[in-house]
Amino acid sequence: MNEREIEILETKENVLADNDKVAAQVRALLKEKKVYLINLMASPGAGKTTTLVRVINALKEKYRIGVMEADVDSVVDAMTVRDAGAQVIQLHTGGACHMDADMTLRGLKKMDLDNLDIVVLENVGNLVCPAEFDVGANKRVMILSVPEGDDKPLKYPLMFTVSDVMLINKIDVKPVFNFDEAACKERVLKLNPSEKIFALSSKTGEGFEAFTDYLDKEVAQA
Amino acid sequence: MNEREIEILETKENVLADNDKVAAQVRALLKEKKVYLINLMASPGAGKTTTLVRVINALKEKYRIGVMEADVDSVVDAMTVRDAGAQVIQLHTGGACHMDADMTLRGLKKMDLDNLDIVVLENVGNLVCPAEFDVGANKRVMILSVPEGDDKPLKYPLMFTVSDVMLINKIDVKPVFNFDEAACKERVLKLNPSEKIFALSSKTGEGFEAFTDYLDKEVAQA
Numbered sequence: 001m002n003e004r005e006i007e008i009l010e011t012k013e014n015v016l017a018d019n020d021k022v023a024a025q026v027r028a029l030l031k032e033k034k035v036y037l038i039n040l041m042a043s044p045g046a047g048k049t050t051t052l053v054r055v056i057n058a059l060k061e062k063y064r065i066g067v068m069e070a071d072v073d074s075v076v077d078a079m080t081v082r083d084a085g086a087q088v089i090q091l092h093t094g095g096a097c098h099m100d101a102d103m104t105l106r107g108l109k110k111m112d113l114d115n116l117d118i119v120v121l122e123n124v125g126n127l128v129c130p131a132e133f134d135v136g137a138n139k140r141v142m143i144l145s146v147p148e149g150d151d152k153p154l155k156y157p158l159m160f161t162v163s164d165v166m167l168i169n170k171i172d173v174k175p176v177f178n179f180d181e182a183a184c185k186e187r188v189l190k191l192n193p194s195e196k197i198f199a200l201s202s203k204t205g206e207g208f209e210a211f212t213d214y215l216d217k218e219v220a221q222a
Numbered sequence: 223m224n225e226r227e228i229e230i231l232e233t234k235e236n237v238l239a240d241n242d243k244v245a246a247q248v249r250a251l252l253k254e255k256k257v258y259l260i261n262l263m264a265s266p267g268a269g270k271t272t273t274l275v276r277v278i279n280a281l282k283e284k285y286r287i288g289v290m291e292a293d294v295d296s297v298v299d300a301m302t303v304r305d306a307g308a309q310v311i312q313l314h315t316g317g318a319c320h321m322d323a324d325m326t327l328r329g330l331k332k333m334d335l336d337n338l339d340i341v342v343l344e345n346v347g348n349l350v351c352p353a354e355f356d357v358g359a360n361k362r363v364m365i366l367s368v369p370e371g372d373d374k375p376l377k378y379p380l381m382f383t384v385s386d387v388m389l390i391n392k393i394d395v396k397p398v399f400n401f402d403e404a405a406c407k408e409r410v411l412k413l414n415p416s417e418k419i420f421a422l423s424s425k426t427g428e429g430f431e432a433f434t435d436y437l438d439k440e441v442a443q444a
Binding site: 043044095097124125126127129148149158170176 | 265266319346348349350354369370371374377380392395399
């Protein structure tokens with residue numbers, strides 16, 4: 001894989017833009033182009049890329065999938081995801097700790113939306129800041145991985161409150177950590193009673209089908 | 223433990239303050255009071271609090287230790303740390319994703335610095351934003367935990383570049399994850415040749431003594 005083959009867009013934050021107005025523009029563009037946008041958020045190392053690769057493999061026969069990689073730096077993930085068979089662009093956020101609607105809109109305009117059904121935005125690895133910005137996505141999916149601990153909804157409540165779907169990832173290593181899945185779910189549902197929760201392992205595939213079946217239905221209904 | 227016993231300081235960010243000037247004020251205050259400030263940074267769930275408790279237990283006979291907990295929300299960590307025997311205040315950052323020098327200075331002024339030798343700032347769980355702000359600390363310590371992956375220096379280079387010490391935590395679960403310690407160290411040292419690296423487990427204590435011995439020497443020499 002050659003780094004130079006990955007398109008890179010510099011998307012430094014426009015602090016003056018009214019984020020919610022631009023999010024509405026993103027929604028209009030997605031509707032016009034019949035594209036379903038997923039905003040995928042998590043801490044570094046929670047398994048965003050591995051999850052994404054598995055989603056692509058599960059759904060790529062039925063949907064044309066694009067990915068916008070909003071890494072702080074490097075094109076490591078972009079190359080991994082493209083190898084899985086998705087149209088990929090890399091967004092360089094210039095050190096920014098999150099994606100906003102304007103950066104998302106500029107990314108979408110760089111993609112061949114006429115030939116895509118789903119676009120996944122892999123947000124910057126950060127459990128705090130991305131939660132604050134509506135990027136205009138159809139679905140906000142967050143990942144909490146087992147090694148991070150079941151207390152994270154107490155400490156970083158906003159992400160759990162604003163997301164539509166929560167994946168509890170790395171359940172294959174649950175025996176190694178003192179992760180109380182029931183307590184974790186209870187904390188999340190207290191913050192956000194409509195959160196859809198899936199416990200799975202993006203590495204082994206355990207529990208993953210329930211999530212991709214759900215995504216399939218949501219995209220088909222949109 | 224009663225939540226109301228923990229002092230809480232609301233430290234919303236002052237965007238107008240010149241961070242570096244205030245960091246110099248922090249340094250002057252620390253020098254005057256003969257207090258050694260450690261800025262502890264990591265992603266959520268990397269083990270900041272467990273590490274802190276073990277540091278307190280290792281050094282509390284020799285040094286009087288204070289902790290400023292800069293959590294996004296909740297006083298969970300503050301109570302855990304106080305139980306270990308440290309003077310603790312909780313800083314509520316109002317959703318901010320990092321501590322800056324001004325927030326740190328206000329926190330320090332709330333503490334009984336005349337009766338402290340070491341203060342540890344447990345920064346907001348975030349591998350991105352805290353790296354951008356010099357808070358005036360004597361030592362910047364970051365934690366990367368094994369489950370996060372050995373590629374993180376490639377993806378979030380700033381934190382690895384600006385820290386003085388890197389702890390590779392949770393080495394007790396290394397057999398479960400494909401974590402290449404040698405490759406990780408090489409990536410870090412390429413970014414920051416003077417980084418001191420300790421591989422340890424805050425849970426089991428394995429490898430921890432080398433780190434607390436080092437800290438002891440650094441504090442004694444300061």
